[in-house]
Amino acid sequence: MAEGKVAGSSESPGVMSDLLSEICGSPVSVALIGIICFLLYKIVKSRRKVPAPQPAELDLPKLRKDFNVEELRKYDGTQPDGRILVAVNGKVFDVTRGKRFYGPDGPYSAFAGRDASRGLATFSVGGKDEYDDLSDLNAVEMDSIREWEIQFTEKYALVGRLLKPGEEPTNYSDDEEESAAAESQTEKKNE
Numbered sequence: 001m002a003e004g005k006v007a008g009s010s011e012s013p014g015v016m017s018d019l020l021s022e023i024c025g026s027p028v029s030v031a032l033i034g035i036i037c038f039l040l041y042k043i044v045k046s047r048r049k050v051p052a053p054q055p056a057e058l059d060l061p062k063l064r065k066d067f068n069v070e071e072l073r074k075y076d077g078t079q080p081d082g083r084i085l086v087a088v089n090g091k092v093f094d095v096t097r098g099k100r101f102y103g104p105d106g107p108y109s110a111f112a113g114r115d116a117s118r119g120l121a122t123f124s125v126g127g128k129d130e131y132d133d134l135s136d137l138n139a140v141e142m143d144s145i146r147e148w149e150i151q152f153t154e155k156y157a158l159v160g161r162l163l164k165p166g167e168e169p170t171n172y173s174d175d176e177e178e179s180a181a182a183e184s185q186t187e188k189k190n191e
């Protein structure tokens with residue numbers, strides 16, 4: 001028993017200092033720790049002063065529309081209505097309720113009004129300015145984008161598609177008429 005204790009207490013400081021010198025000796029580890037601390041700081045900071053949602057944000061009308069990259073850019077949360085859109089894997093989501101993440105002071109504000117796919121897959125907050133076809137990403141990165149897409153689908157409202165240059169937008173008013181008709185049919189059946 002006593003031996004074990006002695007061995008344990010004499011080993012741990014050595015292990016700790018080995019670990020510390022290994023971490024501090026590698027510029028990559030130091031950079032990663034820096035990034036982690038920065039992101040944690042930004043998240044804690046944005047959580048502390050969670051601004052009460054502006055009435056305008058709560059009442060924002062549902063948006064159903066396709067966007068090209070330039071049109072999407074406007075929706076970065078700096079407009080008076082505060083709406084924030086983010087594209088993931090070709091789909092545009094309304095992430096206004098995630099303002100503490102994507103709002104101008106949030107840790108992921110660089111995704112606001114943009115296609116976040118590449119950034120999410122490559123762990124870097126940012127992306128290209130022009131349309132990104134993601135064709136150079138590998139299978140693992142594409143899988144990660146699909147997982148993020150599922151996560152966004154579960155949490156946020158889908159607004160439309162991110163259009164390739166020259167691609168025509170979908171006319172969603174037809175869909176809405178169809179779903180309104182389907183709803184009134186269901187209501188009649190239930191009566």
Ligand code: HEM
Nearest residue numbers: 035036039040043095098101108119120122123124125155
């Ligand atoms: C060490 C680094 C990181 C830490 C400690 C961290 C931590 C967190 C935490 C605590 C949340 C909030 C989760 C919640 O309350 O639901 C979050 C959300 C998020 N993180 Fe990170 N994160 C890190 C790096 C990254 C990187 C590199 C990316 C992508 C480039 C990323 C993308 C996101 C996104 C998009 C959300 C918001 C998801 C949503 O809308 O619900 N994170 N992160």
